[in-house]
Amino acid sequence: MISSLLHEAMRLLARYENLALVVSALLGSAAIACAAFSLASILKKRSAKARGIVWRMAVVMLLVLGAWRLMPEMQQPVAVVRWEVRVEPVEIDLPIEMPTEPLVIPQPSLWSRVTRVADEHVQNVWLAVGASMLLWRVLAAWAGLAWLWRRSTKADEKVQKLGEALGAPKGMRYRVAEKIASPMLTGWRKPVVWLPVEAREWDETRLAVVLRHELAHARHADVLWHWLGTLAVCLWWWQPLAWMARRGLRLESEQAADDAAVLQSGDTQAYARTLVEIAAGLPSRLRHAAGVTMFGGGQVKQRVEALLRTNRWRGRIGLGAMVLLAILGLALAVLVATTFEFKPKKPVFRSIAKLVAGGRMVANGDTRWQEQNQDFYGTIIETIESAEMQRKARERVNALHPDLRKSAHEVEIRVAQTKGSAIFNILATGDDPKYPKIFLDALLDEFIAFRQTIREQSQGIVLSTFLREVVNKQKVMEEKNEAYSKWNAKNNILAVTNTNQEAAPFLTHLKALRETLRTELAELELEQDSIASAVAAAERDKAGRTLTQAERDYLQAQSELRKQLNEQKFLLQSHNETHPLVVETKAKVEKCLLMAAELEVLLKKESQAQQEAVTRKLRVIEDQIAQREKDALAAGALVAEHSRLKEEADVAKEAYRKLFEQAETFQKMVTTQSDYVAIQERATTAAEYTESSLFPVWKLWTPKKAAEK
Secondary structure (H helix, E strand, O other): OHHHHHHHHHHHHHHOHHHHHHHHHHHHHHHHHHHHHHHHHHHHHOOHHHHHHHHHHHHHHHHHHHHHHHOOOOOOOOEEEEEEEOOOOOOOOOOOOOOOOOOOOOOOOHHHHHHHHHHHHHHHHHHHHHHHHHHHHHHHHHHHHHHHHHOEEEOOHHHHHHHHHOOOOOOOEEEEEOOOOOOEEEOOOOOEEEEEHHHHHOOHHHHHHHHHHHHHHHHOOHHHHHHHHHHHHHHOOOOHHHHHHHHHHHHHHHHHHHHHHHHHHOOHHHHHHHHHHHHHHOOOOOOOOOOEEOOOOOOHHHHHHHHHOOOOOOOOOOHHHHHHHHHHHHHHHHHHOEEEEEEEOOOEEEEEEEEEEEEEEEOOOOOEEOOOHHHHHHHHHHHHHOHHHHHHHHHHHHHHOHHHOOOOOOEEEEEEEOOOOOEEEEEEEEOOOOHHHHHHHHHHHHHHHHHHHHHHHHHHHHHHHHHHHHHHHHHHHHHHHHHHHHHHHHOOHHHHHHHHHHHHHHHHHHHHHHHHHHHHHHHHHHHHHOHHHHHHHHHHOOOOOOOOHHHHHHHHHHHHHHHHHHHHHHHHHHOOOOOHHHHHHHHHHHHHHHHHHHHHHHHHHHHHHHHHHHHHHHHHHHHHHHHHHHHHHHHHHHHHHHHHHHHHHHHHHHHHHHHHHHHHOHHHHHHOOEEEEEEEEOOOOOEEEOOOOOOOEEEEEEEHHHHHO
16 A cells, blocks of 8 residues: 555656655755754764754755755756656547547546646745745844834943953944843844843843853854754745754754853853843743844753753864764765656566576596586676677677667666576566567577687687697606706715714714813803812812812811911910910911912912813814704705605606696597587567566666766
């Protein structure tokens, strides 16, 4: 039921251009308003300034869209969303024989007459109502301003000074008027702040709140945007979403002015309280239509709740919101540049033909050459649908049917393979009832001829290619064998292998000896730091090396020194330092110290000599290790080179053997080739084709010039 109604509606729009224009404008304006409402909802927790920009963009785009829809002389949209629907021609059955009575043609129905009249006058009604509403708004605003000037007086000097202190622009005027329900701002270039008579009783705090709010309106050019919103709703008077956009613009402009006033004063609680007090103290009168009123953009309760809500974005937009605004601007520009069209669909005729195909090449023995079916079938499809094959088919049609040469017909060719089979359905679709069948038959003939030519050429090409491959394989085999023979003549593989095997144990022995010498060298370096400790350690190591004569003398001198020191300490307990025994003992101590020092110098020289000898041995060992490693690497490289050359020679020989065996059976392999493409069914008579979907043709973002061709 719904589908049939939509079909009927689109058929109606396809017949009547002006009604289709209104529906297109309805879809475009609804898309703009919905996009703006969605982003405003996303930015609900952001600043009112950001949401106000959203609604400003929506208002501007609605005005541009309306201008494009109602002024055909302007540049038309560059993109099209087109529905093509089938429109049945109106037929009137006339009798074959001449009637004796006068022929009476049936009159159109009441619905047809109403629809035709509506199509003829819909644009005029749209413009007339919109112009009337705009004229009424302008006259009402002009009369309201005239009424205000007659019933108002200049505000007190304190208001003027307070406004200048708050940063009001030069030339701003302040007046007190009777019977206005709210403070108000009029004028864009020469703004005027209108205050109610109750403002004479306000203190400076309330006046500052009002002036900050109205000055924010002046800085944001809200008067201009107020009139642009009014112009938008007058233009789109029949679109409820346009009124929603204007309401959103006014509400966000008031909240943005509240945010600016709060940021300037710095006291949110005081501002909200003053706003409520002013609203409660004003009498309930009609709002004026000439300007932006302080209490005309939304409920006071809603504005106060927005003020008291914590919002770190107040007065700021932020990078994330700027990105979303840029995306919205691009989306709205695309929507404005897009038109929705309903066009009668041209009749389409379709002819069908069928091909059956298969292909493989088999040789006797273990060798098998088989073409992949999937690639083979894909080649058939691509060939039939190619532009070159269709060009040849068109030339054949022109040669066989000269009468069709003057008329240009476009035919679309599509090939579909039946699932699980080798049958191909070829569909030819065109706008002529005869041409698709003729063209499809010519295409089949051209394709079969093309396949036959390719098959004849391919056998010769395959044979020559195969023979070249045999020669190349033989050449490669000979080159690999020659390289292997030259290496064997130059090197003794047995000697190289033995050298490579003996190198590893000898290297291990040399590296162990090198580590022993390094340890001995480290011990000698430690002896240089403390001779006494080294000699004492050698004496304690009974299983170690035998002490030298110098080391034994050094130990005896150290023992005699300790003995004399103890004797001296004992004598000092009962005698003074000048006692002959004490003096004699001191002399012996000094003698022992001198002897120990001389022996220590001698031991250091012996240790240095040993260290130099060990260093020389270590250098010799390292040279031997380096030479052995070099010899081992060279031997390993020779062994690896021998293995590589032998493997390459074997591989080349095996490849040549297999290819030679294939060459012997190639002729039989060619004769057993089975590769065919045959016509199963010729092209059928073209029948009219009707799509059953709700939107038969859907062209999205297509340039209009290309769509009209």
